Amino acid sequence: EDQVTQSPEALRLQEGESSSLNCSYTVSGLRGLFWYRQDPGKGPEFLFTLYSAGEEKEKERLKATLTKKESFLHITAPKPEDSATYLCAVQPLRGSQGNLIFGKGTKLSVKP
Amino acid sequence: ETGVTQSPTHLIKTRGQQVTLRCSSQSGHNTVSWYQQALGQGPQFIFQYYREEENGRGNFPPRFSGLQFPNYSSELNVNALELDDSALYLCASSLDGGGYTFGSGTRLTVV
Numbered sequence: 705e706d707q708v709t710q711s712p713e714a715l716r717l718q719e720g721e722s723s724s725l726n727c728s729y730t731v732s733g734l735r736g737l738f739w740y741r742q743d744p745g746k747g748p749e750f751l752f753t754l755y756s757a758g759e760e761k762e763k764e765r766l767k768a769t770l771t772k773k774e775s776f777l778h779i780t781a782p783k784p785e786d787s788a789t790y791l792c793a794v795q796p797l798r799g800s801q802g803n804l805i806f807g808k809g810t811k812l813s814v815k816p
Numbered sequence: 817e818t819g820v821t822q823s824p825t826h827l828i829k830t831r832g833q834q835v836t837l838r839c840s841s842q843s844g845h846n847t848v849s850w851y852q853q854a855l856g857q858g859p860q861f862i863f864q865y866y867r868e869e870e871n872g873r874g875n876f877p878p879r880f881s882g883l884q885f886p887n888y889s890s891e892l893n894v895n896a897l898e899l900d901d902s903a904l905y906l907c908a909s910s911l912d913g914g915g916y917t918f919g920s921g922t923r924l925t926v927v
Contacts, residue, residue: 708858738916740918745904745920745921745923746920746921747820747906747908747918747919747920747921748859748906748918749918750915750916750917750918753915791858791859793858793859799872800849800861800863800864800871800872800873801847801864801872801910802847802849802861802863802864802871802872802908802910802916803849803861803864803872803874804849804851804859804861804916805861806858806859806860807858808856808857808858809858
């Protein structure tokens with residue numbers, strides 16, 4: 705069964721304190737892995753898509769990496785405005801392309 | 817370039833009633849997917865529409881149904897509402913199944 709597990713469930717950081725979020729996945733063939741940011745009461749906001757092991761992508765203070773079993777979202781010197789829930793999703797090769805399988809997310813709080 | 821817009825933003829319904837949620841896809845996008853997100857959970861795939869045809873469905877009963885129109889906008893219909901249907905309903909659009917852009921969702925409360 706395809707599934708995604710994110711850890712930790714919640715993470716509290718001080719402003720400037722770098723850390724990483726983990727996304728472990730099991731899928732029978734990976735089309736792509738997605739990272740989204742979600743603010744309370746809002747829809748997910750696209751951050752990155754990764755397609756193959758070894759791939760890395762960066763955007764401002766965020767960097768996403770991918771291996772065959774997991775992905776990391778590294779946050780360097782976070783600011784309070786980075787506080788949000790970060791969602792990881794996999795898109796299996798089989799089935800509908802719209803079928804993104806999401807984890808439960810990591811709720812990040814960054815204190816000034 | 818307009819994003820994905822959903823209406824209404826909030827809705828309260830009584831158990832057993834029927835509801836229709838609406839979604840306008842991002843300009844240039846021809847594929848729409850619907851997701852249900854319960855509190856504290858990740859979104860769960862309901863179904864996808866491509867060129868007005870359903871072309872994928874998650875583990876949801878037939879009382880969840882949908883439509884896609886020629887302008888690629890979409891509707892999600894839920895019949896015989898149950899208390900567990902209370903959730904944030906998200907619409908996401910893409911071009912040919914590529915990157916997905918989500919709307920802000922409709923918060924449905926069933927009482």
